[in-house]
Amino acid sequence: MLICLACYGDRLATLLESATELRFYALPLATDCAELSTRTAAHPAAKVHQAITLHNTVRDSGLDALLELLEAEEAGVLLCGGLTCCTLETLRQSGVRVVPWIGGTASEVAEAWRTDTLHTMRMPGCAGCAKRRRQRGCRKQPKENADMQTGIIAVTSEGPQMDSMVDPRFGRAAGFVVVNLADMTTTYIDNGGSQAMTQGAGIQAAENVSKAGAHYLLSGFVGPKAFQALSAAGIKVIQDVEGMTVGQAVEKFRSGEFAVAEAPNAQSGGRKAGA
Numbered sequence: 001m002l003i004c005l006a007c008y009g010d011r012l013a014t015l016l017e018s019a020t021e022l023r024f025y026a027l028p029l030a031t032d033c034a035e036l037s038t039r040t041a042a043h044p045a046a047k048v049h050q051a052i053t054l055h056n057t058v059r060d061s062g063l064d065a066l067l068e069l070l071e072a073e074e075a076g077v078l079l080c081g082g083l084t085c086c087t088l089e090t091l092r093q094s095g096v097r098v099v100p101w102i103g104g105t106a107s108e109v110a111e112a113w114r115t116d117t118l119h120t121m122r123m124p125g126c127a128g129c130a131k132r133r134r135q136r137g138c139r140k141q142p143k144e145n146a147d148m149q150t151g152i153i154a155v156t157s158e159g160p161q162m163d164s165m166v167d168p169r170f171g172r173a174a175g176f177v178v179v180n181l182a183d184m185t186t187t188y189i190d191n192g193g194s195q196a197m198t199q200g201a202g203i204q205a206a207e208n209v210s211k212a213g214a215h216y217l218l219s220g221f222v223g224p225k226a227f228q229a230l231s232a233a234g235i236k237v238i239q240d241v242e243g244m245t246v247g248q249a250v251e252k253f254r255s256g257e258f259a260v261a262e263a264p265n266a267q268s269g270g271r272k273a274g275a
Contacts (some may be wrong), residue, residue, distance in 0.1 A: 003047060003113060005028055005106050012102055014123075014210040015229055016234045018203060022066075024050045025110045059203075063087065067094050081123060082210070082232035084219055087256060094140035103183065118261040123210070123234055145202055153253060154178045154214040155246045160188035162247035165205035167257055168220025170266075171202030178212045181254065189213070202226025210235060218249050218258070226257040237261045 005012055006019035013019035026049040050073065053274045057163070058066055070251045072080060077097045091098050102109055103123040112118045156173035167173040176189040189208055194201040206229035209217055217235050221244040229239050241249050252258055 002075040003075055003077040003079060004070055005109055006078065006080040007043065007106050008207075009096075012060075012081050012107050014081045014103065014207040015056060015203065016080040016087065016100070017229070017232075018082070019058045019206055020054050020056075022052045022060050022069060022073075022101075023106050023110075024052075024075055025112065025113075027114050027271070031039045049051055057165035063090055067091070067247055070096060079113065079118075082229075082234060084228055084232050100235065116133070150200070152178060152180050153213040153216040153218060153250065154189070154212060155241070155249050156217075156219040157188075157246050162186065162250070163245050166218070166220065166241055166244055166246055166249050166271045169240045170217070170222045171205045171218040171226050173205070173219070176205075176209060176212070178209075178214060179246075181250075200225075203229045206233060206235070208231045209233075216253070216260075218253060222261070222264050222265045227261070237264075239265045 002024045004017050005023045005025070007013055007023050008018055009021075052069060054061055054075075070190045072216060074085055075096075078091065078101045079102050080257060081101065081103060083098075083100055084253050085137045089097055099118065100116065101123045102121045104112070104121045109118070109121055113246045154176045155178075156167040156170055156175075156179045158174050160166045160175065160177065162177065162179075166174075171194055173191050175191045178189060180186075189212060191208065192206045193206055194208070195205060202225050205224055209230070210233040210250065216238060217230055218241045220240065222230070222237055222239055227237055237260065238253070239261045241252075241258070244252075
């Protein structure tokens, strides 16, 4: 059977909506062979069966076009990054087996599928896991508490330093200071590419933050499309963070002064709601 990987470049797209290529692999299901050794001997490597470059992203092409391609290639399984619950439900109702919230290069993910190790490719802060915890009635999990002390957070910033001011914008922020709370090491993501985009800046910024492995995003205001993209990638959003340095925002986060947002606080186009 064929499995389909929704890719951007040589990696699985962080968000299904941003995928620009579908790579199909002829690999057995985990239940097709009783013994892994037998399957490994029969299929010594995961190789691309076919790759289809899309004219637009999945978002711009639409789900119907994606479903038509999957049906035409007779793909039984779709492996992808983050996606909304509505998109997931639509795909599953159409008969597609979806394995979401997977990250890594296409070859790594295909090999993980072949060797029954796909669980090692789960994206950080997997949205599906969080959803299942909520369904079990758990209001606050130990992992969430641990993330506040040892997780990875991204803060929209006007500069690369901890004493730089928080940039209240998300999609068109100057950049992101990514902080690993376990050892307080920082890296900086320049957001200049998203700033230059006429459309889709928030979705592109969300993909950049997700690739950095962030569990939380701290910003001033986040629009609906960007909020959806971040949530689909399993990243929790904290809004209304303004008028302080990145370092001050990090300390407030660690002390539990911020609440995770339930909905975006900005309109489409980056205008703050009510402004």
